Amino acid sequence: MTGKKALALHHYPKFECIGSSCEDSCCTGWQIAIDKPTYLAYKNSRDSTLSELFSRAIKRNPRSKSAHDFALIVMGAEKSCPFLDTQNLCRIHKEMGHAALSNTCSSYPRTANLFGNEFEYSLALSCPEAARQILLDPEPIHFVEVTANPVLEQPTSLLGRLSGKALDDDAIANMNDLRAVIVAILQARTISLEARLLLLGRLLAESESAMQSGPQGVSKRLPDVLGKYVEMLHHAHIIQEQIEALRPNPVQRLRLFQTILTDLQPDILQPVLKRCFDEACRGLSWKPGESSDDSQLIALHEDIYRKYLGPFLTDHPFVLENLLIHHVFRSLFPFRGSSPSSQYRELVSLYLISHAFLLGLSGFREGTSQEMIVEFFYSFSRLASHNKNYLGQVADSLEKRLGIGIGNLAGLMIVRGKD
Numbered sequence: 001m002t003g004k005k006a007l008a009l010h011h012y013p014k015f016e017c018i019g020s021s022c023e024d025s026c027c028t029g030w031q032i033a034i035d036k037p038t039y040l041a042y043k044n045s046r047d048s049t050l051s052e053l054f055s056r057a058i059k060r061n062p063r064s065k066s067a068h069d070f071a072l073i074v075m076g077a078e079k080s081c082p083f084l085d086t087q088n089l090c091r092i093h094k095e096m097g098h099a100a101l102s103n104t105c106s107s108y109p110r111t112a113n114l115f116g117n118e119f120e121y122s123l124a125l126s127c128p129e130a131a132r133q134i135l136l137d138p139e140p141i142h143f144v145e146v147t148a149n150p151v152l153e154q155p156t157s158l159l160g161r162l163s164g165k166a167l168d169d170d171a172i173a174n175m176n177d178l179r180a181v182i183v184a185i186l187q188a189r190t191i192s193l194e195a196r197l198l199l200l201g202r203l204l205a206e207s208e209s210a211m212q213s214g215p216q217g218v219s220k221r222l223p224d225v226l227g228k229y230v231e232m233l234h235h236a237h238i239i240q241e242q243i244e245a246l247r248p249n250p251v252q253r254l255r256l257f258q259t260i261l262t263d264l265q266p267d268i269l270q271p272v273l274k275r276c277f278d279e280a281c282r283g284l285s286w287k288p289g290e291s292s293d294d295s296q297l298i299a300l301h302e303d304i305y306r307k308y309l310g311p312f313l314t315d316h317p318f319v320l321e322n323l324l325i326h327h328v329f330r331s332l333f334p335f336r337g338s339s340p341s342s343q344y345r346e347l348v349s350l351y352l353i354s355h356a357f358l359l360g361l362s363g364f365r366e367g368t369s370q371e372m373i374v375e376f377f378y379s380f381s382r383l384a385s386h387n388k389n390y391l392g393q394v395a396d397s398l399e400k401r402l403g404i405g406i407g408n409l410a411g412l413m414i415v416r417g418k419d
Contacts, residue, residue: 004148006112008121009329011133013146015110018129020087023375026108026127027081027090029270029382034058036070038102049095050083057082068103068156103151112152113332114161116172119153121146122330125323125381132374134326138318140187141325160332174218175335178207181226182333186325188233191240193320197351199239203229204340211340250298255402257301257356258286263397264353267390273379280360304363312368319373320354337392346391353380353394 034042042054061072076082083091092100109127113120123130134141151157167175185200203225210221232239261281265288268277281287285300313319327333327350334340357376362368384390399405 005145006119006121006148006153007143008146009123009134009326010139010142010144011130011137012110012121012123013144015123015130015133020089022088023128024272024378025080025084025088027084027088027105028075029079030386031075032073032081033061033069033102033104034071034073035103036067038100039071041100045096047095050091053082053091066156068154103154103157107149107151107157110149110152111159111330112149112157113159113330114153114163115175115332116163116167119148120329121149121152122326124330124385125326125377126385128374128378131378131381132370135319135322135373135377136316136370137322138316140189140318141183141322141329143329159330160336162332162335170219174222177226178222178334179328181229182328183325184233185229186321186328188236189317189321191236192243193317193324193351195236195239195243197324197348198243199229199232200347201344204334204344207334208340250302251294252402254294254298254301256352256398257284257359259398259401260353260356260394261286261360262288263394263401267383270379270382272375273383276357276361276376276379279364280357283360283363283365284356285363286360300363301359304359308362308366308368309359312362316370316373320351323354323377324351342392345395349391349394349398350384352398353391 039058039060042050042058045051045054047054057074057076058071059074061069064070073081073083081090085091085094090101090105092105098106109124109130111122111124113122123134125131125134155161162175181203182200185196185203188196188199191199206225206228207222210225211218213221261277261284265277268274283304285297286292324347327347331343331346333347334343337343337346354377357380358368358373361372361376365372387393
């Protein structure tokens, strides 16, 4: 792998773990996989400090289907890694050095996808420091070349892959052109994020139609579609005017937020996200299963947005933009799912969940802060990232409960309107 390069978000090469200064631990709250070579090294270790703990705290994974998750660490009290010391630092790293860490521990929060013949690296938002660096950076996200990391590129370590004989150079070029236009739309800061998302939905619908017409349709029709939408960005004010002419239904907005909280409640077990959920519910004055006065709640939510969340997003318009672009890059959007429209629904779900929680948290805390942004997004990412279909499942439930189909789902993004 010497000399090879990979494509990465510009935050990637700058990232450094902040260790005990971090507000949470990546070694708590979830299973930690140990690859087979590391497992064997630990079992054969004669380290006087750790050998007994290796024997007791690392067990074979009975569900393992690859060398990547050959074994698991047996978590201790509060699902904490038994190798953490009193300062919340790794004893393996301290006693044996970085080289002794498992693939999982040495690479997190770094992740990789394979797109054609090129590896793409990103950072997981489940790491608080990664979330801070990505979401709070006002500089538009761009991409850089970095030195390849063989650990990330092992087949069993990849988040996703799009490769094979069907993806020739022309196909990859067309797909990358589409991805470039997607990023350009999401970074069109002269129009609202809602307008950008609606425009993106239209682009994906037309692109999907072109791609369904076979290789010839892709090579002939897709460039015309992309050119059309690039030209639209030069007249973005027209799109914004169309958005501002819409009149959102405040009752629908209310039902949307309540439905999101209802759907997510059974899945929220992690302490930090549980605290965010409880505070968001209280901030929105909503209690599961209880009736409420719609008019009072609508007025409350509008007041929270006007006083707290709205001004913050005006001063920090890049937060949700960076969130969506990070998701697009890390999920191989829009090619990973069964169709571009299915991944678009996931993106919409992410935006809606974010808006609901941030509004509720802002109401409870009587303000919106950068610390709150990091706290919610890293804790929610720990839930959503462990199930690749999670956001799609939320979209399914929203459609079913609210009676809004895929074609109209984008309309939920403008429920806030011009409050």
